[in-house]
Amino acid sequence: MRTIGSDILVNIRKGLLAVLFLLCTPALAEVAKDPFQEIAAKYLAADPKPVLSEEAHKYKVQAEFAVQEKRNDKAIELYGKALEIAPWWPEGHYQLALVLGETKKYRDAMREMKRYLLLAPAAPEARAAQDKIYQWESVAEPEAGRTFKDCPECPEMVELPAGSFDMGSNNGEADEKPVHPVAIAQPFAIGKTEVTQAQWRAIMGNDPSYFSTCGDTCPVEQVSWDDAQAFIQKLNARTGKQYRLPTEAEWEYACRAGKQQEYCGSDSGDSVSWNSFNSGSFFFNTPHPVATKQANAFGLFDMSGNVWEWVEDNYHDDYNGAPADGSAWMGGSMHVLRGGSWGYDQKFGRAASRSKFGSTYRYYSYGFRLARTLP
The missing domain is CATH 1.25.40.10 (Tetratricopeptide repeat domain)
Incomplete structure (x- = not known):
């Protein structure tokens, strides 16, 4: 006589057979990928x-x-x-x-x-x-768009190939001139998004953000250039990799993604950036979760807008004498920020736009994204 217990055993056997069938079906098995x-x-x-x-x-x-x-x-x-x-x-x-x-x-x-x-x-x-x-x-150069993470709490990185581009703009501010060719000789990786509050907290154990209630996926902000370097040191110790800030040339190369568009991924600032025109009410603008606007051709988000991003270089008044190989240009008292932010006019998110501040200065629209030397 069949009992409730025997019915359960029959159902378990049927379930196991179904699982085995799925695992052995070529269309679903790993080999069929x-x-x-x-x-x-x-x-x-x-x-x-x-x-x-x-x-x-x-x-x-x-x-x-x-x-x-x-x-x-x-x-x-x-x-x-x-x-x-x-x-x-x-x-x-x-x-x-x-x-x-x-x-x-x-x-x-x-x-x-x-x-x-x-x-x-x-x-x-x-x-x-x-x-x-x-x-x-x-x-072999990495394929643009290939992504990786070195640890569960690490930022997702996008591999970019070596290449060349024209840096700067002849239609912008004086510090964006002259337009000059730059050759990025080695492939490198750059953050798919700005470093988030959750990623900062996982490495540093705190959250300095003014807008901490924005959430884990919002960019960390109110960090100085020195703060970003401290984060990088701890991340490198944890992973054994060579994370760093991107050079200014690498940042613009990544932003432009092989195109000559006004912003990082579009000629429309609204489509790719959170800026003072679209990030809140008239009196209360805020940062937003990363990757909620359109990505550029390299699959990178928020390179225009959301938070200003520190880069490695010192600031110079123009590009006369700038390195042509994509390396960091040092020798000044200020550090460069790129990309504009949620609290600024969208014009500051232009691909060529630049800003500057001292290495210890913190502000609630200043954040960063990582670069990493490959392999």
């Missing part, structure tokens, strides 16, 4: 192994000839066509990886070489293939 792993698994299990069709063989021969003729772009195209027909072809991924490496498309080269190793893990060339991946890793 990369469809190529399924291709590799089928290829390795095949006996005999498939052979190239005549059309795929044609593209193979043409790709090899393009390599001989030093027409690497054509070779990449032809190997790609062959692999569309025969994605399981190990040699094709290997040769395509080498050509991509020759053209300095290192991330694409690593992807193809990893696919080769999935298909031919015991091949004689496997050691050389893995060594190629190691070589390419050392020179």
Whole structure:
């Protein structure tokens, strides 16, 4: 006779079977997140192994000839066509990886070489293939927009590639001139948002913010440049990484994100920034939670508005003599702030706009975001 207890056991068994079914379903299993792993698994299990069709063989021969003729772009195209027909072809991924490496498309080269190793893990060339991946890793630039966190309480960081841009504005204030080219030689990471009150509290054990009731996801404010450095020292000790303030050039490079827009991510200040026009009533403006306005092309929030952001550099009256390599420009008594704030006219959130104050000065619209040296 079935009892209540036996019914419960039956239901438990059914539940466990359902869970096992979901875990074993290829569409939901971890391996299925990369469809190529399924291709590799089928290829390795095949006996005999498939052979190239005549059309795929044609593209193979043409790709090899393009390599001989030093027409690497054509070779990449032809190997790609062959692999569309025969994605399981190990040699094709290997040769395509080498050509991509020759053209300095290192991330694409690593992807193809990893696919080769999935298909031919015991091949004689496997050691050389893995060594190629190691070589390419050392020179591959990070993909813009890739994010990471070094600890649960750490700010989320966005990797930015090396690059160049024109810094400053000929239409703004005197200290924004002259417009000058800057080359950021090394990739770096920058905070996706301004450092929040919760992040500050987790590292420092307190909250100096005037608007502390704004909440954990509001930017920490009422911090000086020296306060930001103290936070960075503790964070570096906790993580073993090299966090720092961005240089002024890195900040503007990150703000512009490869574009020439008036603000950090738009020609409209209202769409990307909390400023005195939109952050409250006529007499009571406030900061707002981070990442509640539109991001820029690098996926960074609040680079215009919310709180002013300290950068590493000392302030100079103009850009005559400024470094062209993106490094910090020191040698002054004041430090630079960028981005405008919730309490200022939106024009102060322009990509080129600058402000300054002494390193010990605290104000309830002064905050910061982090940079980090890679790796």
